[in-house]
Every structure is written in C-alpha cells, then in structure tokens.
Amino acid sequence: MNKSKPNEAVILIIDDNLDNLKLLSDMLEKNGYKTRRAINGNLALQALNATNFDLILLDINMPSMDGYQVCQKIKANPEFDSIPVIFISALNDVLDKVKAFKVGGIDYITKPFQIEEVTARVANQIRIRNLQKELKNLNQKLDKKNEKLQLKQESLKNSQAIIVNNSLKDPITNLNTKIAFMGQIRQVISKSKAHHIYNYILIVIQYEQLKKYQYLLNSEEENRCAALIAKKINKVIGQDSFASRLDDNRFGILIQNIPDLKVAISQLQTIQKSLKIDFKASNYQINLDPNYGIVVGAQEYQKPEKLLYDARIALNESLIEGYGNYKLFKPEHKYKIVRELELQTQFKKALKEQIFGIHYQPILCLSTQKISGLEATIDWEYNRETKITLRQLTQLAREKNLLEDFNQLILQTICDRLRKLQEVLIWHNNLEDDITSNFIIKLKLATAQLLQSNFPQQLNTIITQKNIEKEGILLEFPVEVFITNFELALKNITALQQLKINLSIDRIGTDLITTMCQNNLAIKNLTINSHLLQALEQKDTDIKINHHLIEIAHNLNMSVTATEISNPMQLEIIKQQGYDFATGKYINQLTQDKIKDLDRISS
Incomplete structure (x- = not known):
C-alpha cells in the first residue's frame, strides 16, 4: 500500500474570518498541502462542485448558513458525503461537539488551536482518506476479478455437465x-x-x-x-x-x-x-x-x-x-500406522502427566535493543530419537478428541509464566534498561488450535483466573486457518480481537489484506521466517519483495518480526530493511545474560 504525498491532498477551508482563513491556509501550504478558501457556506458548496477535495476544515459560527447546516448539505450529497469534515470552532460546549459529530463531522478542534494539533489531525485524516481510496480501488479490482471468475464458473459448470454426460474428463x-x-x-x-x-x-x-x-x-x-x-x-x-x-x-x-x-x-x-x-x-x-x-x-x-x-x-x-x-x-509401511496408534496412546498419557516441552526464546526490539518479550514454542520428546512438533501434537490431540484439554494445559502454563514476569517487572525497576515495559509472551498456534470452536472463551477464562494483563499475550496463527475453515477462523479471530488479545500472522497477501479490511481485523504483527531472510543475502529481487512486504505491513499498522536470525549479517540486513523485532539463535546469544537474570529473579 503506497503512501500518498501530502501535496497530493487538496483541503477546503470554510471560515467567515479572513484572518483565520489566511492563518490556516498558510500553515497547511507550508506542510505541502493545496488549499482553497471559502468565506461562507454557499461559496463552499460552489467550490465543491468545481474541485475534488480530500478534507474540509469548517467553522461553525458563520452568517446566513452555519457550519452545522453546511456539513448537513455536504453529507446529503452522495458526490461529497465521503469527504471528511473537521470542525474548527471557538464553541467548547459538549453539546456543540456532539452536534458536530451528529451532522457528520469526523473530528473537532477547539479555538484557539495549536498549529501542531491541527497539522497532526489533518495528517491523520488525510492518511485515513488515502487508505480508503486505496481500499476502494482494491475492491473495484476485486469486483472485476469476481465478475470474471463468475463468468468462468458459469462456463465451467456448463463444461462439467457435458463432461459428466460424455467422457468423465x-x-x-x-x-x-x-x-x-x-x-x-x-x-x-x-x-x-x-x-x-x-x-x-x-x-x-x-x-x-x-x-x-x-x-x-x-x-x-x-x-x-x-x-x-x-x-x-x-x-x-x-x-x-x-x-x-x-x-x-x-x-x-x-x-x-x-x-x-x-x-x-x-x-x-x-x-x-x-x-x-x-x-x-x-x-x-x-x-x-x-x-x-x-x-x-x-x-x-x-x-x-x-x-x-x-x-x-x-x-x-x-x-x-x-x-x-x-x-x-x-508391507512395513503398514506397521508404521500401528506405531502411530501407539503414539496416540502415549500422547494421552503425556497430556495427563503434563510432560510437554514449552521453550522460550527472547524477542529483541530493534529500535531500543531491549528484550520486548518471549516467544513460546511447544514440542514433545516422545523418545530419544523422536521429537513431536506442535502441528503433530495438535493432530494427535484432535484425533483423540483431546484438543481442548491440550489447549488448556498450554494456555495455563503460558499465562502462569506471564503472570510471574509481569509481577517481576512491576517490583524490579532495575530491569527497565534491558526489558521493555510492555513485555509480552508470543505463542505460536497450530491451525487446529485456533479453529477449536470455544478457543477465545477458553483463553479469556484462563486470563481472568490468572489475573494477567491481556495485552501481554500475542497469538501467532498460520494464514492457512482461512483456507481450512474461513467462517470459524473469522469468528474466533474477531472474538479474540474483541477480547483485546493481540494477534500475529505468519504470512501476508492480497487475500489476507482484503479479509482484514472487509472485516475490520486488526492484526498487530507479521512474522517473516528464515527462508526469505536467507534469500535476502543473495538476491536484489528478494530484497525488493521483502521491503514491499514490510511497507504493506507498516501501512496496516502491523509490526514485523524476523525469525531464526542466526548471524550478525542477517541482523544487520533486517535492521536496514525496517524490521521491528527479531528472534533466533543469534538473538539468544546476544541476550543470554539478561534472560538468565530475568529467570533468576522470576523463580
């Protein structure tokens, strides 16, 4: 998603006070915006018919037609109703502000105003306006693709009918x-x-x-x-x-x-x-x-x-x-299936005895060089030769109808650890130099875990029982959840969002961006794995793709984490690329003394 330049935005300023008009106009033009002025509502409506505006700054107390009336007329016209209106007025009463929002205002600035406040609020609305335009363009492109797809699907249905009747091809x-x-x-x-x-x-x-x-x-x-x-x-x-x-x-x-x-x-x-x-x-x-x-x-x-x-x-x-x-x-391949049945039996026993491995590795904030949290991964050492991954564990749990019990154990263990760490950070101020105040534990979820029907409620119950800050949990889920079961994935992710649980995702693409925009999903973090990072050391094309991914993520208000950083060169590359956080073997080495101190204090 590309950022629009400030000078691409045209702002209409409506105020019967010429001094205010000049002050606002000069201030905005110094910040790279184009402006048009109108001293009353009628002239403003004429200007709207002649120019495409990105934002309107509107005074309230004006003769003939006040700001409320002007705003109502603007919002009643479908050609202009999408233009955001910021009221700027000396009226400071709550009822005046409420009325401004009721007639369609998007923001309210009280006179006398601070120049910094006006420019900040204008910039924010222009940014939102640009994102809305880009989303509209994206939806139009998607509509065109859907139209083409529908035509192809209709043609395919006709072809399939012929095929079934004739040759089964x-x-x-x-x-x-x-x-x-x-x-x-x-x-x-x-x-x-x-x-x-x-x-x-x-x-x-x-x-x-x-x-x-x-x-x-x-x-x-x-x-x-x-x-x-x-x-x-x-x-x-x-x-x-x-x-x-x-x-x-x-x-x-x-x-x-x-x-x-x-x-x-x-x-x-x-x-x-x-x-x-x-x-x-x-x-x-x-x-x-x-x-x-x-x-x-x-x-x-x-x-x-x-x-x-x-x-x-x-x-x-x-x-x-x-x-x-x-x-x-x-034939021995069939015996392997028998061994898998044995594995399921041992899994049930391991769940009862709570002997799964939960490993933590530090997350480094690249801007502050402080530890911002711990990333938790789960596995199970079945025997000396075999280690079972999280994906395999959730598959076993689902096959034995024990997925809810498995999630309960993992979530309780993670929340217990987070509660201890949150208490430590409250009482030990000397850790502030090494550890950020908004410390998190990031938990990687398998598809089956997130698609457990009552997963959000289960997590919320545990958080309430453990009395921990919800913002301290970051759940990473794979994008394949949307392919496996789109409706359930959307339902659970929306529920987690409503519970103020922060979310992370392991990949990003057009389909995901569309889903996020259409369903108001606020995903906080994007994780990029080592495969792309290794490619960055070799190809300029991959560097451009990677930079584009980071730019898209940042425009969606997502931070970006690089995983499996194994050497100083990779760390330097991701810093140059604009990553926000990093994990991996090399990060473990850099922070091992700080983590030892944290473990010692928390235990």
Missing part, C-alpha cells in the same frame, strides 16, 4: 476424473486375476510445493499450472497407460504390461525427469518437483480403493524425505 486438464480412473483400475485388477503374468503399477504423484505457493497464484494461474502438468503427463505415458487428476495437486498414472520391477523403476525415473515443472506466474518463477508413491500390482488386490490407499501410504513416506522423492509401497 477433468475440465481443466482433460485428464480422467477420479471416478473414471477408479473404473480403469478396477478393469486392470480383473485382467490381473484372469492372467497371472499380467503386471501393472499405480503411481500417485503429488505437487506438495503448490500448497506453499498457493497464495502467490490466482485461480487462473493455478489452472494453467494444472494444465501444464497434465500436458507433461500425457507426453510421458504410453498408449496402455491411464492418467487422472485425483484432486487439486495430486495426479495418478496407471501403467499396464510391466514385465518386471526393473522396467517399472526405469519408467518411473523417466517420469521423474519429465514432470519437474518450471512455472512462470505473473510475478514469480516457481520450480515444482513432485513426490511419488508407487504400488506394484499383485494378486491380493481385489479393490481399486485398496490399491490407491497403499499408493498414498508410499507417497506419504516419500514426503518425509523432502520434495522430488519416490517410495515403493512395502
């Missing part, structure tokens, strides 16, 4: 739909039963990176990407093979007449080379390297659903090793 890629594909697998299984030497393989392909980049792509670009993938698949498969788009970023290939496993692996390697995608979106170049889960057809398979299930198990195994890998399904 995916409308975007022209590949088989999942329903058609399952029928083809069923036929191949039947052939395999009839001819014992008939071999086949099923490959499930997933472009996992598309989840990461989905906020960079609009719907048209997503469709172009899917069509490009389909085109490459069609080039690489033979006549005896079938291909399908199973869902948005997952595809399937069924290859028949495979003589042995060696040939199957050879074909897979050819497919791997062919299905790497370099996709050019409107503003980005995206490299996609998919993962593969493979099942070799065998006599024990009776149903296509079972074959596809095993292929997905193999696919999930390949995802563990990173992008671009493949895995052949093995």
Whole structure:
C-alpha cells in the first residue's frame, strides 16, 4: 500500500474570518498541502462542485448558513458525503461537539488551536482518506476479478455437465476424473486375476510445493499450472497407460504390461525427469518437483480403493524425505500406522502427566535493543530419537478428541509464566534498561488450535483466573486457518480481537489484506521466517519483495518480526530493511545474560 504525498491532498477551508482563513491556509501550504478558501457556506458548496477535495476544515459560527447546516448539505450529497469534515470552532460546549459529530463531522478542534494539533489531525485524516481510496480501488479490482471468475464458473459448470454426460474428463486438464480412473483400475485388477503374468503399477504423484505457493497464484494461474502438468503427463505415458487428476495437486498414472520391477523403476525415473515443472506466474518463477508413491500390482488386490490407499501410504513416506522423492509401497509401511496408534496412546498419557516441552526464546526490539518479550514454542520428546512438533501434537490431540484439554494445559502454563514476569517487572525497576515495559509472551498456534470452536472463551477464562494483563499475550496463527475453515477462523479471530488479545500472522497477501479490511481485523504483527531472510543475502529481487512486504505491513499498522536470525549479517540486513523485532539463535546469544537474570529473579 503506497503512501500518498501530502501535496497530493487538496483541503477546503470554510471560515467567515479572513484572518483565520489566511492563518490556516498558510500553515497547511507550508506542510505541502493545496488549499482553497471559502468565506461562507454557499461559496463552499460552489467550490465543491468545481474541485475534488480530500478534507474540509469548517467553522461553525458563520452568517446566513452555519457550519452545522453546511456539513448537513455536504453529507446529503452522495458526490461529497465521503469527504471528511473537521470542525474548527471557538464553541467548547459538549453539546456543540456532539452536534458536530451528529451532522457528520469526523473530528473537532477547539479555538484557539495549536498549529501542531491541527497539522497532526489533518495528517491523520488525510492518511485515513488515502487508505480508503486505496481500499476502494482494491475492491473495484476485486469486483472485476469476481465478475470474471463468475463468468468462468458459469462456463465451467456448463463444461462439467457435458463432461459428466460424455467422457468423465477433468475440465481443466482433460485428464480422467477420479471416478473414471477408479473404473480403469478396477478393469486392470480383473485382467490381473484372469492372467497371472499380467503386471501393472499405480503411481500417485503429488505437487506438495503448490500448497506453499498457493497464495502467490490466482485461480487462473493455478489452472494453467494444472494444465501444464497434465500436458507433461500425457507426453510421458504410453498408449496402455491411464492418467487422472485425483484432486487439486495430486495426479495418478496407471501403467499396464510391466514385465518386471526393473522396467517399472526405469519408467518411473523417466517420469521423474519429465514432470519437474518450471512455472512462470505473473510475478514469480516457481520450480515444482513432485513426490511419488508407487504400488506394484499383485494378486491380493481385489479393490481399486485398496490399491490407491497403499499408493498414498508410499507417497506419504516419500514426503518425509523432502520434495522430488519416490517410495515403493512395502508391507512395513503398514506397521508404521500401528506405531502411530501407539503414539496416540502415549500422547494421552503425556497430556495427563503434563510432560510437554514449552521453550522460550527472547524477542529483541530493534529500535531500543531491549528484550520486548518471549516467544513460546511447544514440542514433545516422545523418545530419544523422536521429537513431536506442535502441528503433530495438535493432530494427535484432535484425533483423540483431546484438543481442548491440550489447549488448556498450554494456555495455563503460558499465562502462569506471564503472570510471574509481569509481577517481576512491576517490583524490579532495575530491569527497565534491558526489558521493555510492555513485555509480552508470543505463542505460536497450530491451525487446529485456533479453529477449536470455544478457543477465545477458553483463553479469556484462563486470563481472568490468572489475573494477567491481556495485552501481554500475542497469538501467532498460520494464514492457512482461512483456507481450512474461513467462517470459524473469522469468528474466533474477531472474538479474540474483541477480547483485546493481540494477534500475529505468519504470512501476508492480497487475500489476507482484503479479509482484514472487509472485516475490520486488526492484526498487530507479521512474522517473516528464515527462508526469505536467507534469500535476502543473495538476491536484489528478494530484497525488493521483502521491503514491499514490510511497507504493506507498516501501512496496516502491523509490526514485523524476523525469525531464526542466526548471524550478525542477517541482523544487520533486517535492521536496514525496517524490521521491528527479531528472534533466533543469534538473538539468544546476544541476550543470554539478561534472560538468565530475568529467570533468576522470576523463580
């Protein structure tokens, strides 16, 4: 969101006192604004018809038509009603001020006024006016996009009706739909039963990176990407093979007449080379390297659903090793599922015994070089070899219907720590040199935690019981909550906002900005992770993108935090870029003595 220059704003000053007119006009023009003057209401209304104004300064006591009447006429005209009006008057009675706001005034300045006060209030209203204009332009662009999208959706519905009636093809890629594909697998299984030497393989392909980049792509670009993938698949498969788009970023290939496993692996390697995608979106170049889960057809398979299930198990195994890998399904993969059931059982026991790890790392305020808070992360050391992440923990809690209990434990522990720290900062003034007065604990939430239906009420109850300052809590949530369940996410975020809980988000994009503006969401902080920071050390383009993100965040009154700062170079870069806060290994090193003192005092 770009800041408008002051001299782009035109201000109409209405006052029957020529001295006041000259004083205000000279003062505003010195500050870079353009001004027009009117000594009465009639001349002011004529001026409004001739010029586009960004702000009106209006006196009340004028002959013929007073300021209240002038304001009513302005607000009654739809061409001018959006122009903010600031009353400037010697009338200091509360009823006069109330009347000014009732007729449509946005602010009220009492004469005699201070020049600094007038310029500050004018600047604030011009800033708001510019933001409103930008939001209006954004909404107009969105309306146009929605119109185009609606036309495409209508066309797509018609195409889908034809497809369902005729060939069961995916409308975007022209590949088989999942329903058609399952029928083809069923036929191949039947052939395999009839001819014992008939071999086949099923490959499930997933472009996992598309989840990461989905906020960079609009719907048209997503469709172009899917069509490009389909085109490459069609080039690489033979006549005896079938291909399908199973869902948005997952595809399937069924290859028949495979003589042995060696040939199957050879074909897979050819497919791997062919299905790497370099996709050019409107503003980005995206490299996609998919993962593969493979099942070799065998006599024990009776149903296509079972074959596809095993292929997905193999696919999930390949995802563990990173992008671009493949895995052949093995029976031991099923044993892994058994181990997962054991993990769920142990999780329930760990929750009862409260043995999860909550780790705190300092948040450094870059402007003051003071510690402004602690960032809390949660994990669970299941055994010596396995550490369970927060995302995995919430998944386990949800599967066992224990998400509310898990949140209760975490929130109580965090609030207990915050209460102790708030007490310490009240009684130990000597900490002011190292620690900011508005000390916070920032808690990272997983999607499932924020989407717990009664999460805001649960947090508010704990805060009340612990008697802590709400402003001391900053909740960071992932932007994917809006994709998972938009209505519930919006409901809970709005409820947290009403409870005056500060919020942080891990990414920002056009969709989020629109959601914030349309729903009056006030998100306090944006977190930018280490992936972008590492890129900053190498590419000027990434520096520009990063600077633009920070500018957008600051225009939305959001502070910006850089995470995982690991060296002095990264710290210097983020300072130059305009970041507000930082966390990470290097920040831990810089502040370790101060944190030790804080822990010693609080314990």
